[in-house]
Amino acid sequence: MIMTEALPTFGLASAELVANAPTMRTEALSKSYGPITVLSDVALEILPGEIHAVIGENGAGKSTLMRLLSGYTAPSAGYLEMSGQRVQFDTSVAAEAAGVVLVHQEILLAPDLTVAENLFLGREVSRGFMVDDREMNHRAAKVLASIGAHCHPRDRVDDLPLAQRQLVQIARALLEPRKVVIFDEPTAVLANDEVAALLAVVRGLRDQGVAVLYISHRLDEVEALADRITVLRDGRMIGTWPAKGLTQRDMAELMVGRKLDMLYPAKRHASSAEPLLKVENLVVDHGAVEGSFAVQPGEVLGIGGMIGSGRTELCEGLIGLRPSQGRALINGKVMSHRSVAAWQAAGLVYLTEDRKGKGLLLDEPLASNLTLQALDTVHGRVTLDRRKETTALDKAVLDYDIRVRSVHLDAGQLSGGNQQKLLLAKVMLTDPAVVIIDEPTRGIDIGNKSQIYEFIDKLVRSGKACIVISSELSELVGLSDRVLVMRGGRIVAELTGDQITEQNVVYAATSGEAHAARGTHP
């Protein structure tokens, strides 16, 4: 890829930062698997007391770099230095002993054990033959307090909200004093208010002089947090820049190596046609979530609100995945029996936010994933038609730009972005009139994001309708023609036209009165 236009030029790291000796340094660090080089010639310096962000598209080599730094993988060439000493980590345990710890993206905790039991799992404090619960609970409480976690050491992990579990996971990494802490997309599963708390923890670490390496897809977070930013692209290190002076747009352009067109497609004109889908007084989970809304052809209806505000529940209730009451019409026809299959036949499908847990069969090939929801389309007179299935897959691969080494891979072997496109292709195979997409771009890189936005735009321009649930404010605002904001299981605001701003969404989602009377519930 070639930089088509001059990007802002940046000097090397600013003088006061260079003055510090780096806590960790890599020299010509490379990793190959057989003939395939996934990372080459990385020269990274992480200073004490800085937050150093690493950004790059999926497949740019971020996770490989992380694994090399934290002892999960050995480099093929090059080496690591800690405080000027050359080191080699054969295992993650060795890396941790040297003060380098990786905070995993997935939450790896035993749900039935308590917080303290999880923190000390595998390194229990014992007194004689017995584990010393009192000591462990005491130490756990100290660590939890230091990062502002509000859970008790004796709480069962299963009973904690996601954000608290994430903090427990971080606490586990910080049980011993650390020199380098590496975060792998720690906010991927958190809502906005929870993110703020986590960022405070990261800043706290920096202020204690820890060298923090922070990997994230969320450029707004990187902008708010990082002191310096290193960009990886296609397994190569593009450079390191001070964060001051880099806008999110600059970062995105450095990541993809070209000027970005507008990330979001232009808004469409409001249509006055009869609504495609009309939902009246829907009551989900016996009253926990309620709402009425409608969506016109040619419209993207956004649904915003904090995680836990009932957005997903509302849509899952509508589609028949949760107990619900109320009236719903599609194309003017009342749906008396509401199940996923019945809705699908009537022209409404729901694309889940949990693509790994509820969207795709990770151990099954791409073709059977693609056609699972629309087996009729690849059915001959008596049996499934393998040839039709192959054709459908080839078409989906082209239409949705799913990039795969071989079409015989299992779905679990694809990158997040390609999985999301496969999932999209899967639900679109049912040829719906209305699509509900829950978190359309969670955890995927910016290139894939813009493709998905384009796709949604094309879809609604063809006279269909799309409901987008999103926790990413810029996405919600950039994509939607109309936004409903939910709080506490109710729709509290409806924003149209110029009212659709990030501030208005946040305000309605967290506090205050509704901005518009329409769609408001008592």
Place this chain on the structure above:
Amino acid sequence: MTAAIAPSSAGPRRIRLADTGPFIALALVVLIGVLINSSFLSGTNIANVVTRSAFVAIIAVGATFVISSGGLDLSVGSMMAFVTGIMIMTMNRLEPSMGSNAIFAGAGIGLVVGALCGLLNGLIVTVGKIEPFIVTLGTMGIFRALITWMSDGGSIPIDRALRDPYRPVYFGNVLGIPVPVFLTLIVVLIGAFILYRTKYGRRCMAAGSNSDVARFSGVSVAKVRTMAFVIQGLCVAIAAICYIPRLGAATPTTGQLWELQVITAVVIGGTALRGGKARIWGTVAGALILEVIANLMVLSNLVSEYLVAAVQGVIIILAMLAHRFIK
């Protein structure tokens, strides 16, 4: 993942070594058989072995459905005894009025009863939302007690007048193939067709692989799983139909511990016990492996035949270990 888009013609379909495992193992066991005893490969012995494996193979086809859809059925052995008892009693009752046609009527009743037994298991699992292990542990006891009660602790013999006309169903041949083997082949072919070529089969695997994904894709997981149990019941009834002429009676020990043989056959055949992967031909190979080993132990004097179950136990563990390391 930045590689170029590969059209489906390019890129070889992965051949999974693990999938060929059961067949290699079967070939290996047969080879050992030939080395140990030259009469192993004789026509009568082979026919005998394959015929004896028919019951387990037929029931195991049903178990492949249940297991791949995410269930488990421990009740098949007892259900087999129960269905056998009902069939014999029906045939005996109808014989005076219908003559040898009573066999057909009895077989029909057997299929219905088998399907109903499966439906019972399935509904308790799906509607009652109880672990299949527990449900079928319960019905296993129920069916076993019923056959013991029906036979008053002794046996339910089939009417003398029906023995001769019914005999060919176990001892006869079709096109030179023993009838039970022929039936097994038909059951396996139908099973493979349903599993690999129909919507139901695809949904079965989806339900077993990840029931949430199936649910979100509009698949009724409850229906799919219930249906798998019904298929299991039908398979049990088919096995019972060709089992009756062999011994001519149902007893409280009929089919005892068969559930373990069946599950063993399915699992060494490569079907994942956690669901989602069904290998129906592997199941057949598994059933054959078990029977060949038992046969070899009888033919040779190397190991006491009292240890058959021990050797089969070793085989299932070895098969699982091999599976793990090949992966």
